[in-house]
Each structure stands twice: as C-alpha cells, then as structure tokens.
Amino acid sequence: MNRNTCLVILFGFYALGLWGQEKTQIELNGTADVEYLRGGNSSHYYLNGVHKDLKTGAVRPLELNLLAKIRFNPQLSANFRVQMERDEGLKFDQVRLAQANVQWNPQESPWQFTAGRFVTPFGLFSNLQLSTARTFVDVPLAYGYFANISEQIGQVDRLGNGTQIPINGRNEWGIPLLYYNGYANGLKTRWNFAPGKASWEFALTTASPNLPKNFRFDPLNYGLITRLKLQPKYFWKHGFSFSHGKFLQADLLNDNLIDRSGYKQTLLGTDFVLGFGHFELSGEAMGAFYQVPTYSPSTKKYSTNQNFQAFSAWVDAKYEFPFLVGTYAAWRVETLQFSGTWDEAVLRNSVVIGAKIKDFILIRSAFALQSIQHSNATGYHAWRTSLTLYF
Amino acid sequence: MRTLLSIFFNVILLLNTADAPINKNKIVGKIAIPTEVPLLKRGSNQKYCEEEPASPRKKQIDQENHPNRHVVVSFHSLDFKATISPTTSAIMNQMEKTFVPKVLPITQGSTVEFLNSDTEVHNIFSMTPRATFNIGRRQPGKSVPQLIEKLGLVELRCDIHCGMNASILSLDTPFFTKANASGNYEVDGLPDGNYKVQVYHYSLGFVEDNITVKGGGVVTKNLNLVKP
Numbered sequence: 152m153n154r155n156t157c158l159v160i161l162f163g164f165y166a167l168g169l170w171g172q173e174k175t176q177i178e179l180n181g182t183a184d185v186e187y188l189r190g191g192n193s194s195h196y197y198l199n200g201v202h203k204d205l206k207t208g209a210v211r212p213l214e215l216n217l218l219a220k221i222r223f224n225p226q227l228s229a230n231f232r233v234q235m236e237r238d239e240g241l242k243f244d245q246v247r248l249a250q251a252n253v254q255w256n257p258q259e260s261p262w263q264f265t266a267g268r269f270v271t272p273f274g275l276f277s278n279l280q281l282s283t284a285r286t287f288v289d290v291p292l293a294y295g296y297f298a299n300i301s302e303q304i305g306q307v308d309r310l311g312n313g314t315q316i317p318i319n320g321r322n323e324w325g326i327p328l329l330y331y332n333g334y335a336n337g338l339k340t341r342w343n344f345a346p347g348k349a350s351w352e353f354a355l356t357t358a359s360p361n362l363p364k365n366f367r368f369d370p371l372n373y374g375l376i377t378r379l380k381l382q383p384k385y386f387w388k389h390g391f392s393f394s395h396g397k398f399l400q401a402d403l404l405n406d407n408l409i410d411r412s413g414y415k416q417t418l419l420g421t422d423f424v425l426g427f428g429h430f431e432l433s434g435e436a437m438g439a440f441y442q443v444p445t446y447s448p449s450t451k452k453y454s455t456n457q458n459f460q461a462f463s464a465w466v467d468a469k470y471e472f473p474f475l476v477g478t479y480a481a482w483r484v485e486t487l488q489f490s491g492t493w494d495e496a497v498l499r500n501s502v503v504i505g506a507k508i509k510d511f512i513l514i515r516s517a518f519a520l521q522s523i524q525h526s527n528a529t530g531y532h533a534w535r536t537s538l539t540l541y542f
Numbered sequence: 543m544r545t546l547l548s549i550f551f552n553v554i555l556l557l558n559t560a561d562a563p564i565n566k567n568k569i570v571g572k573i574a575i576p577t578e579v580p581l582l583k584r585g586s587n588q589k590y591c592e593e594e595p596a597s598p599r600k601k602q603i604d605q606e607n608h609p610n611r612h613v614v615v616s617f618h619s620l621d622f623k624a625t626i627s628p629t630t631s632a633i634m635n636q637m638e639k640t641f642v643p644k645v646l647p648i649t650q651g652s653t654v655e656f657l658n659s660d661t662e663v664h665n666i667f668s669m670t671p672r673a674t675f676n677i678g679r680r681q682p683g684k685s686v687p688q689l690i691e692k693l694g695l696v697e698l699r700c701d702i703h704c705g706m707n708a709s710i711l712s713l714d715t716p717f718f719t720k721a722n723a724s725g726n727y728e729v730d731g732l733p734d735g736n737y738k739v740q741v742y743h744y745s746l747g748f749v750e751d752n753i754t755v756k757g758g759g760v761v762t763k764n765l766n767l768v769k770p
Contacts, residue, residue: 228593256595263595346597347638347661385662385682426663426702429678476667476674510669510697 178220184213184282186537191530196240197297197311197324199521199531200289204241212243213537214282218250228254230269232280234332239321249280249334261346265339271360272352272378273392275422275435277333286469286479287503288517288535292487293437293463294331297324299494302362303402305414305444306459306493314448318402326398328418328439328463328487330363335374352378359396359416361439371412372397386427392420392437405453408444413456415442429473434466460490477507496524513539565758567732569617573725573741574766575610600638609744612645614711615727615765616718616742617753621735624715628652633685634698634708636664641698641708644744647720650693650712657685665701673712695742711742734758741765 189208190201205211215235222228232250237243252267271277276294279285289295299310301323307314311324337356344351356374374396381389399405399414420437439461444453465485472478480503487497503517514537521531596604618624629648634641637659648654656666656677663679673692679702680686690696690712700706717737721727734756741749746767755761 254593256593259598259601261595261597263593341595343595343597346600350594382662385660386679388662426665426679428680429676431679471665471676471678473676473678476676477669507669510699 175224176222178222180216180218180542182214182216182218182281182283182539182541184215184537184539186211186213186288186535188536189534191532193526193530194533195312198523199519199533200240200295200535201533202237202240211237213237213288216249216281226256226258228256230254247332249332261343263341263343265341266337268334268336269339269354271329271333271335271356271376271394272339272354273360273376273394273418274329274378274420274437275390275424275433277329277360280333282537282539283513283541286467286481286505287483287501288515288537289501289519289533290331291435291463291465291483292485292497292499293328293435293465294333295327296487296497297327298461298487298489299325300441300443300459301325301446302398302400302414304404304446305453306441306457307446307448308493316404316446316448318404326361326363328437328461329360332363333360335360335376336368337374348382350380352376352380356396359398360394360418361416362398362400369399369401371399386425388424390420390422392418392422394418404446405444408453408455410455413442413444416440429471431469431471432466433469434464436462436464438462459493461487461494462489463487475506479505481505495526498522511541513541515539565734565756566730567734567755567758568728568730568760569732569753569755569763570728570760571615571726571763571765573613573615573721573727574764574768575613575721575725575743576746576768577610597638600640603638603640603642607640607642607644609644609746611720611723612643612744613721613725613767614645614647614718614742615721615729616647616711616713616715616740617729617732617737618713618715618717618740619733619735619737620752622733624717626650626714626716633657634710635659636666636700636706639664639700639703639706641700641706643708645709645711645720645742647711647713647718647742648690649716650714651689651691652712653687653689654710655685655687656680658682664703664706666698667701668696668698670696709742709744739763739765741767743767 187210188201188205190206194201194203194206196202217233219231230250230252234247234249236245238245250268252265252269255264276291300306303318311322315322335356337354339354341352354376357368358372359374360376376394378392395417397414399411417440422435424433441459444455445457446453467481467483469479469481483501485499499519499521501517501519503515505515507513516536519533626649629652632648632652632654634646634654635657658680660682665679667676673696675688677686693712693714696710698708717729717732719727719729732755736754739751739753753763
C-alpha cells in the first residue's frame with residue numbers, strides 16, 4: 152500500500168475521533184526495532200529470513216510500528232497499526248496499514264464484532280505480531296518459510312530456488328502456510344461464551360490466511376477462519392483453528408487457466424500454552440491442504456486440481472531468570488514437512504537470550520540452525536540480535 | 543570528650559522533643575478530577591490489545607477500578623520526619639485480568655501480598671529501578687508476598703495479559719488516604735506544622751502543593767487535577 156495512503160487513512164480516523172464525541176479517547180503506542188543479522192552461505196530471506204546481501208553481517212532497521220486505538224465510547228472503538236519493514240528483508244521502504252478496523256462490543260453482551268483489517272484468528276502466533284510480544288526475533292517456519300506454492304501460478308517444483316519465474320519484476324518464491332504479518336480483511340465475531348474458560352472466533356475474509364497481498368479484493372476469493380480457545384486448567388490454554396479459502400491473485404501467467412477458482416487452502420491447527428512459575432511451554436501444529444494447479448515452466452501449461460499437503464509444528468520452551476528480572480532464555484524446535492516431493496522438509500533449532508533492560512527497551516540475541524532435506528547447502532544458520540524500543 | 547558530646551546531643555534531642563507538635567489536626571477537602579481519562583494513556587504493555595467481550599463482573603471491576611476512583615492524597619511533613627509503620631493488609635489482587643486496586647498506597651517498607659483471584663495464571667513483574675521483581679506464574683487462590691523497600695511509584699505489569707497494569711505508591715508518611723468517588727477526602731491526626739501535599743492519579747501523575755496546620759483544628763484543602 153502507498154505510504155501516503157496509509158498516513159491519510161490513519162490521520163483521517165484520528166481526526167474523526169477528535170471530532171466525534173467529547174468522550175473519545177485515543178491511545179497511541181509505537182515500536183522501533185533495529186537488528187544485527189548474519190547468516191550462512193545459503194541464506195535467503197524466503198528460507199531463513201536473512202537476505203543474501205546481508206549474510207556477511209549488517210545492522211539494519213527491522214520494523215517500525217505506530218499503533219492507535221480510538222475509543223469513541225465504551226462500546227465502539229477503531230484500531231490501527233501502520234507498519235514499516237524491509238522489503239524482502241533488504242530495503243527499509245515497505246509501509247503497510249497492518250490493522251484498520253472498527254470494533255463493537257455491545258453492552259452486557261458476550262459478543263464482539265470487528266469489521267475491516269484485523270489480525271487473523273487462526274493460530275497462536277498470529278496474535279504475537281509485535282516484536283515485544285515475541286520470544287524470538289524470527290517467526291516460526293509455518294509463517295516465514297516460503298513453500299513451492301504461488302498465489303499466481305499454483306505449485307511449481309523448486310520455485311525460486313532453481314525454477315525462476317519472474318512476476319512483477321521479481322522471481323516468484325511461493326508463499327508460507329500462513330502469512331507472517333497475520334492480517335486479514337473482512338468481518339470477525341467473537342463469542343465469549345464461558346468467560347475465563349472458553350471463547351470462539353469466526354471470520355469471513357477476502358482470502359485464505361496464507362495470502363500476503365490480501366488487500367486486493369478478488370471476487371473469486373473468500374476465506375472462512377475460525378478458532379476455539381479453551382482453558383482446561385489454570386496453567387493450560389488450548390486452541391483449535393480451522394480455515395478454508397481461496398487465494399488466487401490474477402496474473403498474465405494464469406490468464407489461460409480455464410478454471411481460475413481452484414487455488415484453495417484448508418488449514419487445521421491446534422496450539423497450547425502451559426505456564427507455571429518462571430517456565431512456559433508453548434507450541435503449535437498445523438496441517439495445510441491445498442487444491443491448486445501445477446504449472447510446468449517448460450511447457451507453460453497447467454494441470455488443474457492437484458492436491459498437496461504440508462505439515463508444520465513448533466515448540467517453545469522459555470525460562471525467565473527470577474534472579475535477573477527481565478531476562479529469559481528459550482529454545483525452539485520446529486519442522487515443516489511436505490507430502491510427496493513437491494517441496495523439501497525443513498528442520499530448525501533456535502535458541503534465544505532476551506533482556507528487558509528498561510520498561511521500554513528489549514534486547515534479544517537468537518541463533519538458529521536449519522537444515523533442508525536433499526540440500527547440499529549447509530549454510531542456512533542465522534544470527535539475529537535485535538534492539539526494540541517502545542512506548 | 544565523648545561523654546560531653548553525648549550529653550550535648552541528648553539535650554538537643556530533648557529540646558526537639560519538647561518542641562514537637564502535639565496538636566492533632568484534620569484536613570478535609572475535595573479533589574477536582576477530570577471526568578474523562580486524558581488523551582494519551584500509558585501502560586498498554588505493547589501487544590495487540592484486542593479487547594474481549596467483557597463479562598458483567600469485568601465491567602463492574604473496571605468501573606470500580608477506574609483511575610478516578612484511586613486518587614491518593616498524602617501529606618509529607620516539612621518540619622519533622624514522621625514515624626511510619628508497615629501498612630497492614632496491603633493486597634494487590636488480580637481479578638478478570640485486572641489489577642485491583644489500580645493504585646495501592648502503602649508506607650515504605652511494607653509487604654504487599656499479590657493475590658491471584660482469577661482462574662488463570664498471571665506473570666507479575668516490575669521493572670521500576672530499585673524495585674525490580676518477577677513473581678512468576680502463580681496458582682489461582684495463592685498469594686505471594688513482596689517487600690517494597692523503594693520510595694515512590696512501583697509500576698506493575700503482567701507479561702501475559704495486555705493492558706494489565708497498576709501502581710504501588712510507596713510513601714514516607716503515615717498521613718495518606720484515597721479520595722472517594724466524588725473526590726472528597728479526609729486525613730486525621732496530623733501534628734502542627736508545614737506539609738507538602740501530594741496528589742497522585744494513575745493517568746495524570748502527581749500534583750503538589752503546600753499547607754500549614756496548627757491548633758488541632760479542621761483545615762480544608764481543595765485540590766485540582768483539572769488542567770485549565
């Protein structure tokens with residue numbers, strides 16, 4: 152999205168809030184992240200989060216966020232997040248309106264309604280969008296590793312890493328199981344049917360939750376996303392997520408497809424958080440089921456309605472040092488597996504040490520070792536040290 | 543020589559004691575509090591604060607826990623050092639993902655009991671310099687004691703729940719109270735003398751003034767938190 156458009160929308164709503172009612176309240180928050188990153192010889196933004204031009208080590212801005220909540224009255228509010236990040240992990244020039252919604256909490260009701268752009272309800276990690284909410288610097292494989300399915304041309308073997316197909320001036324690399332920025336457009340409702348014990352969310356969106364550029368509305372696309380959150384014990388939270396939707400993005404390359412509606416993804420997921428004392432164990436597992444065309448670059452022809460599956464799981468173990476308030480160490484083990492040979496399995500182990508220096512300064516240093524099946528390259532490791540300032 | 547010095551200081555002490563105020567004064571007043579929370583709120587814990595549909599209990603707690611209902615007024619002697627003893631029953635509760643009360647005034651050196659009355663765990667910590675602690679995730683129904691040695695504000699957060707925050711106000715005086723919902727307050731038992739008046743509001747911060755009391759009477763001191 153155009154940077155100026157983002158700012159105009161944000162300040163338009165800000166002005167609306169000021170003009171609206173005497174009781175309007177505005178909360179503003181912001182985060183700024185800068186990082187030092189260094190990666191192995193095979194580094195690539197779509198594989199280990201490190202752009203190949205930065206693999207020898209570089210200090211770069213990571214992310215800038217401005218968050219605003221405008222509360223018109225106790226029932227009605229508007230929420231915004233303007234986000235700036237690096238384009239494919241390199242140039243710091245991407246501006247997004249990552250959140251822009253109106254939320255209605257009817258009085259004396261367990262229901263809540265949201266319209267606009269909001270965080271997708273699918274999964275545990277989607278709600279950990281801000282770096283201040285994350286244990287690690289990087290996102291899990293399911294959210295950050297680009298698999299060989301493209302929103303324009305379906306499944307292509309060795310997409311990007313071998314098979315190079317330029318789309319809009321860039322070689323296509325596919326998309327992750329879930330879009331790492333985690334936002335969706337549409338309508339969402341939440342039903343807190345057993346306060347403190349269980350709640351349920353349901354969203355009708357303009358695409359399935361794996362689509363990155365979901366701001367563009369395509370009448371062929373839709374998404375249904377739902378999540379059930381339970382708390383079986385005081386130390387245990389559990390979630391079940393489901394989504395089904397379409398994610399086609401029109402392109403000259405798929406214009407010759409007779410049936411362009413066959414870009415479907417179904418996601419099933421479950422997640423948990425266990426916490427006691429200074430220890431927390433959390434994780435998520437999901438299965439992605441695709442019905443997409445397969446594209447052959449050599450014949451430039453499609454085979455429609457092909458089925459592919461991918462599975463991913465991650466577990467985080469985190470310990471906060473009680474004798475050094477604000478510090479913690481964590482370990483993450485995660486995997487991404489694919490049915491058949493349409494992509495290569497990935498295994499990643501990460502460790503991180505974090506410290507909240509002040510109430511507004513967070514430092515983290517993470518190291519990840521990653522292996523990709525059938526790959527001769529061993530250079531996918533990544534060092535990422537980030538400094539986060541927030542207010 | 544040492545004996546002479548000791549006698550000298552004891553005489554000085556005796557003279558001071560003789561001059562110590564004996565009248566007990568009462569201060570009453572009203573604090574003008576803005577009806578609305580200020581434009582810029584602080585302490586949202588930096589996460590996506592997606593609000594949950596609030597239960598009737600949560601709404602009741604939010605109303606009772608509004609910063610306007612937790613305005614602390616305290617009187618600090620400018621003439622003598624007041625004797626303080628630890629505040630008894632200093633409890634910081636957690637209910638419906640909210641710290642209750644929003645502001646807990648105590649005397650310096652008191653022990654605050656952190657009680658979890660929710661059905662889930664909270665991770666209470668403070669990054670306030672000289673008052674850093676992290677009591678970790680604790681079982682509902684259990685309270686955890688924490689000694690507060692620092693003077694002044696101790697900011698509390700929960701790392702698990704966005705927007706869950708509160709303050710402990712540690713004071714070096716026994717003369718403090720909370721204003722009621724209308725802003726009225728009453729503090730009794732102040733010896734004659736000059737005092738610094740301090741008002742603390744969670745969202746508005748501190749406002750200070752001075753007052754002199756003598757003769758054991760009732761003095762009215764109105765204070766204003768509303769910006770002109």
